[in-house]
Amino acid sequence: MMLQEVDILIVGAGISGLMAAEKLKENSDKTVLLIDKSRSPGGRLATRRIEQGKFDHGAQFFTVRSNIFKEKVQKWVEQGWVFPWFSKEHPRYASVNGMNQLAKHLAHSHKVEYNLLAETVAVQENGDYVVTMRDLMNNTSRSIRAKSIIMTCPTPQVLQILQRSQYEIDQEDFQQLADVSYTNCLTLLLSMKDDFALQNEYLYEPVPGVIAWIADNRQKGISQESSVTVHLDPQWSITHFEKSDTEILKEIMPHLQVVFADRTEWDIPYQVKRWRYAQAYNLIKAPYLDVNPHHPFVICGDAFSSIKGDVASKIENAALSGIYTADYLSKEKCVL
Ligand SMILES: Cc1cc2nc3c(=O)[nH]c(=O)nc-3n(C[C@H](O)[C@H](O)[C@H](O)COP(=O)(O)OP(=O)(O)OC[C@H]3O[C@@H](n4cnc5c(N)ncnc54)[C@H](O)[C@@H]3O)c2cc1C
Numbered sequence: 001m002m003l004q005e006v007d008i009l010i011v012g013a014g015i016s017g018l019m020a021a022e023k024l025k026e027n028s029d030k031t032v033l034l035i036d037k038s039r040s041p042g043g044r045l046a047t048r049r050i051e052q053g054k055f056d057h058g059a060q061f062f063t064v065r066s067n068i069f070k071e072k073v074q075k076w077v078e079q080g081w082v083f084p085w086f087s088k089e090h091p092r093y094a095s096v097n098g099m100n101q102l103a104k105h106l107a108h109s110h111k112v113e114y115n116l117l118a119e120t121v122a123v124q125e126n127g128d129y130v131v132t133m134r135d136l137m138n139n140t141s142r143s144i145r146a147k148s149i150i151m152t153c154p155t156p157q158v159l160q161i162l163q164r165s166q167y168e169i170d171q172e173d174f175q176q177l178a179d180v181s182y183t184n185c186l187t188l189l190l191s192m193k194d195d196f197a198l199q200n201e202y203l204y205e206p207v208p209g210v211i212a213w214i215a216d217n218r219q220k221g222i223s224q225e226s227s228v229t230v231h232l233d234p235q236w237s238i239t240h241f242e243k244s245d246t247e248i249l250k251e252i253m254p255h256l257q258v259v260f261a262d263r264t265e266w267d268i269p270y271q272v273k274r275w276r277y278a279q280a281y282n283l284i285k286a287p288y289l290d291v292n293p294h295h296p297f298v299i300c301g302d303a304f305s306s307i308k309g310d311v312a313s314k315i316e317n318a319a320l321s322g323i324y325t326a327d328y329l330s331k332e333k334c335v336l
């Protein structure tokens with residue numbers, strides 16, 4: 001088994017992992033490696049193609065409330081990476097060419113290895129960690145030794161890794177992680193194949209209890225072809241999660257016919273994406289959790305919120321969690 005060595009290993013190249021990597025790079029010359037089980041960065045910043053159509057099928061936009069995030073986003077606007085999409089209580093931004101493109105821009109200046117699924121963590125006698133992982137491309141095992149770990153996956157996945165590793169953490173920490181819940185989200189991607197346009201760029205809760213959000217990706221400016229993303233209601237998603245794609249479409253069709261009043265052509269390409277961990281709630285009211293007082297093993301991500309009044313997780317609190325984790329490693333743990 002190969003044993004690679006790094007100073008800091010970040011598990012997960014979603015927004016929290018990427019922001020942590022960026023901040024670590026600003027603060028030090030330590031070796032930082034991000035790994036992700038997927039083929040590309042972004043996690044829930046997800047964009048997919050069906051033929052010529054492009055769909056944002058995870059987060060649709062992000063809010064900006066804190067000054068730290070505002071500064072970051074301002075830079076991204078100047079770089080032409082994101083644009084203000086619409087405004088409610090706070091401005092909402094989307095990413096040029098799809099939400100996943102922002103993650104690709106951010107990942108560009110870091111070392112990231114994909115198709116690596118972290119499976120176990122063990123502490124060595126000298127306090128270093130060894131993380132074993134499965135290379136999903138060729139189904140082989142790999143191990144990486146790291147002085148510190150940052151784990152950014154949804155908390156049920158973190159707990160699975162800890163359990164599999166028989167890695168014991170403080171009961172209070174365990175309980176906080178276990179108490180975080182996630183909404184399910186079934187998402188329909190409809191490739192309209194004609195000049196279809198929604199009456200607006202997006203519709204919020206057009207069918208309460210069934211359809212939570214519809215976005216027209218062409219009007220949003222990310223797709224050449226007419227392509228529509230339909231996020232189904234969290235409760236509806238739970239009760240229909242295990243149904244087949246055809247069953248889901250069949251049940252949603254009568255509602256779509258009402259929303260898309262004048263449409264008759266429904267023989268169109270479509271896909272269903274099942275998000276088991278969409279947005280977190282019962283958030284941990286802290287920016288991160290270090291589960292080992294001796295050698296940093298920091299859990300962060302969208303389950304953590306330092307913004308007062310946050311109910312469900314957002315890109316902003318995930319990003320802040322990553323930034324605060326990197327600050328913690330450099331300032332409090334002096335590992336940088
Ligand atoms: C349908 C949907 C709609 C949403 N809408 C909005 C919205 O409008 N506005 C908003 O602000 N937020 C929204 N969100 C929430 C937002 O997308 C998330 O809160 C945020 O992106 C989470 O970022 P993260 O880095 O914490 O986690 P993730 O993006 O989940 O990143 C974690 C990464 O870890 C990887 N990973 C997991 N387990 C392992 C493992 N064992 N080994 C290696 N890698 C692993 C995953 O592949 C993933 O890339 C939405 C989410 C969904 C799904």
